[in-house]
Structures are given as C-alpha cells and as structure tokens.
Amino acid sequence: MDEALRLSVCVVTYERETFLERCLAALAGELDEGAEVVVVDASKEDHARAARAVMPSATYVHAPGLAGWMTRSRNEALRHVRGEIVAFLDDDVVVRPGWQSALEAAFAIDAVAAVAGRTCNGLPGEERYDREIGRLLPDGTLTDGFAAEGSELVDVDHGIGANMSFRRSVLAELGGFRDDYPGTALREDTDIFLRVRALGARSVFAPAAVVDHRPAPHVRGARFDTRYKLYGRRNHMVLLAREAGIGSRTLWNWVGAQFRNVGSASGLRARVMRLAVTIVGVAWGAGAMLKDARWRPTPPRRRDRTGDELRRILSGVPA
Known part of the structure; x- marks a missing residue:
C-alpha cells in the first residue's frame, strides 16, 4: 500500500453524468496529492472519458450490473481504494474548501473510526438544530441535524451517506457494507454507522467538513413519493x-x-x-x-463470501 496515500474518495453514480462532472470538478480543486478518487458508475453508458476529462487521475469503474444497488456500488469501490481513510460522497454534492483538512483533523483523533460531515441543502434555518445530532432514540426514530453549524466534533450514533468517511481498518473488520437495502437504499448509511458503534468504536459529526447537496432528480420516481x-x-x-x-x-x-x-x-x-x-x-x-435479522441483535461483522473478500482486500492480504 502507498504509505503517502491518506484519503480515498469514493463517488457512486447512476445516470447522472452532469452531476458527476460537477462533483469531480469540486474535488479536483480541493484534494491534494495524498488523495485519490474512485468512481463506480452503474449507468448503462460508459462515462469514463467525461469523468477523466475533469479528473484524469480518477479510477473509473463501469459497473452497469450494479444499477439499483447503491451499497453494492459502494462495496465495488472498496475493491479499488488505497487510502487509510475512505470517504463516500453522493454524486450530487460539491465539497467546500477545507473539506479534506477538516476530515483528516477528525481522524487525527485515534479513537475516531467514522465521520459524518456537514451536508447543506440550502434550506432556511437548517444551520440550527435543537435536538441531539445523529442519534438513534429508544422509540426507534432517528435524529438528523447534519446541516447544523458548529465548531466542535459531536459524538453521534449514525451519519449521512452523502458525506461519510471511515477508517479503512474498520471497514475491513466489518467486511464492508451490508448490500441488501434495496430501492432507494434508505438506511444503508445508518446501518454501517450502527455497526461501527457495535464494535465499540467512536463516530463523530465534523461540521467543518462541509459539502453542498444540490439534489439531482431521481432516475426512478421522486424523493418522498x-x-x-x-x-x-x-x-x-x-x-x-x-x-x-x-x-x-x-x-x-x-x-x-x-x-x-x-x-x-x-x-x-x-x-x-x-x-x-x-x-x-x-x-x-x-x-x-x-x-x-435474528431475534437478538445481528453481529456487526459480515460473515459471508462478500464480507470475507472485502476484509481480505481492505486488510491488504494477498489472494
């Protein structure tokens, strides 16, 4: 593994070429030479040329067989990452200046295993949130607040998939994402953060690691339909x-x-x-x-073929 490579940024995309190009353009202006970008594109057409026109160094994976399965695309990206920190961004976000340094500052704390960055949606008043951010409550509901302003790290139970990052070693221990949250993939991000918590590791909200979420239209249906x-x-x-x-x-x-x-x-x-x-x-x-699921909580570590494969790859163990 390249010892100088600190950060791998993964962008999974599907039939949103223009939004992907916008996301990559922002990353090209933000990332330093200690970072890489991996794109997994489930679109029918290959958009490698357009992606590399914006970011020539990006690793582009065309995987149309993964259409409709966001978490399977995330796991495909894990097969190509080399950094010690692995970040995931939605294709319709734009990173703000300082995103990388804020992310790395959070991971400079040894106990931190996962980071949810601030994700701004342009909604009035979203910078203020009166409840605890990112908590799973006893009644089974979730709090959010991931657009809230702040200057300090906040401990959370879960994060937001549009702007989330993990230590490579923790992803290896977990065996990657559970990839059976279908359709809109809602809760796949919450799932992996709760699995990090089940390991006894710490997840935080880093309000200085900011992206602007400029939502693309859904390929199928509409949000909240x-x-x-x-x-x-x-x-x-x-x-x-x-x-x-x-x-x-x-x-x-x-x-x-x-x-x-x-x-x-x-x-x-x-x-x-x-x-x-x-x-x-x-x-x-x-x-x-x-x-x-089971009558009792499901262990956080994947113990299947895909989990074992990702564990081996992320641990750097030869096949």
Whole structure:
C-alpha cells in the first residue's frame, strides 16, 4: 500500500453524468496529492472519458450490473481504494474548501473510526438544530441535524451517506457494507454507522467538513413519493431488527407509532393513503426482517463470501 496515500474518495453514480462532472470538478480543486478518487458508475453508458476529462487521475469503474444497488456500488469501490481513510460522497454534492483538512483533523483523533460531515441543502434555518445530532432514540426514530453549524466534533450514533468517511481498518473488520437495502437504499448509511458503534468504536459529526447537496432528480420516481415511503418503512424495520433484534421493544414501539401516526394526516384521503402505505411497508419489512435479522441483535461483522473478500482486500492480504 502507498504509505503517502491518506484519503480515498469514493463517488457512486447512476445516470447522472452532469452531476458527476460537477462533483469531480469540486474535488479536483480541493484534494491534494495524498488523495485519490474512485468512481463506480452503474449507468448503462460508459462515462469514463467525461469523468477523466475533469479528473484524469480518477479510477473509473463501469459497473452497469450494479444499477439499483447503491451499497453494492459502494462495496465495488472498496475493491479499488488505497487510502487509510475512505470517504463516500453522493454524486450530487460539491465539497467546500477545507473539506479534506477538516476530515483528516477528525481522524487525527485515534479513537475516531467514522465521520459524518456537514451536508447543506440550502434550506432556511437548517444551520440550527435543537435536538441531539445523529442519534438513534429508544422509540426507534432517528435524529438528523447534519446541516447544523458548529465548531466542535459531536459524538453521534449514525451519519449521512452523502458525506461519510471511515477508517479503512474498520471497514475491513466489518467486511464492508451490508448490500441488501434495496430501492432507494434508505438506511444503508445508518446501518454501517450502527455497526461501527457495535464494535465499540467512536463516530463523530465534523461540521467543518462541509459539502453542498444540490439534489439531482431521481432516475426512478421522486424523493418522498410513495415508492420512497414504502422502501423507507421496509428498510427501517430491517435496520431496527438488526440493531436491536426482532424481539426488541424498540422495533415494535416504532411499528406501533407508524400506525398511530396515520391519524395525523390531513383529511380522509390522506389518512387512507398513509394507512395503506403503512400496512404494505410494515408487512414488507416484516417479511424482510424474518429473512435478514435474528431475534437478538445481528453481529456487526459480515460473515459471508462478500464480507470475507472485502476484509481480505481492505486488510491488504494477498489472494
């Protein structure tokens, strides 16, 4: 492994060539020679030429077979990284100056294993957040606050996938990402942070490692449409079942709250729609968790073929 290479930045993308180019252009102006960029593109067409026109040194992987599976694209990127810190950025973010130095400053603290950077969406008032940032609460809900301003590192339970980073050694121990959060991939980022926590390692929010999130349109559907809500309930149930166990009070308190929230919708039609989405989403999640989780918490380390392969690659062990 190149001892001078500190940081690997991974960008996974799908049918958003223009946004990828914008993301890479910002990185080209920010990163120093101690960093590399790995792009995994699940698009039907190969965009290597366009990507390298912006950043000639980037490693570009064309993987159309991974379309629709963000976490599988993330794991593909892990097969190519060389840095000791591995960062993941969405293709529709733009890093601000100082992002790399802020990230490396956070990892200079030996106990820090994972970092969630600040992700600004351009929403009024988002720089202020009155709740604890990045927490999994006893009722199974999550707090966010990842656009909040601040000058100090904040300990968190989970982070945001648009701007998240990990020690290579921790990713090796975990065996990479769990790659079975389908559809919108909602909760795949929360999952890996909670697995870092289950190892007994520390995750922090670094408000100085800033990106601007300038959302691209979804290739399929729209953000917060019915499809998004269904996958959200399905994936959240699997997440809680893995984190706390199928028999946990946290999981079933959250399920109960979903049905109680039906009454808060405005108007009969909206309540009927929310009830239908809740029934289908919870039923789908129940089936998935019976397959993918256990009665007690699921161990954080992947113990399957992909996990073992990624563990070997990230540990630098020859095949």
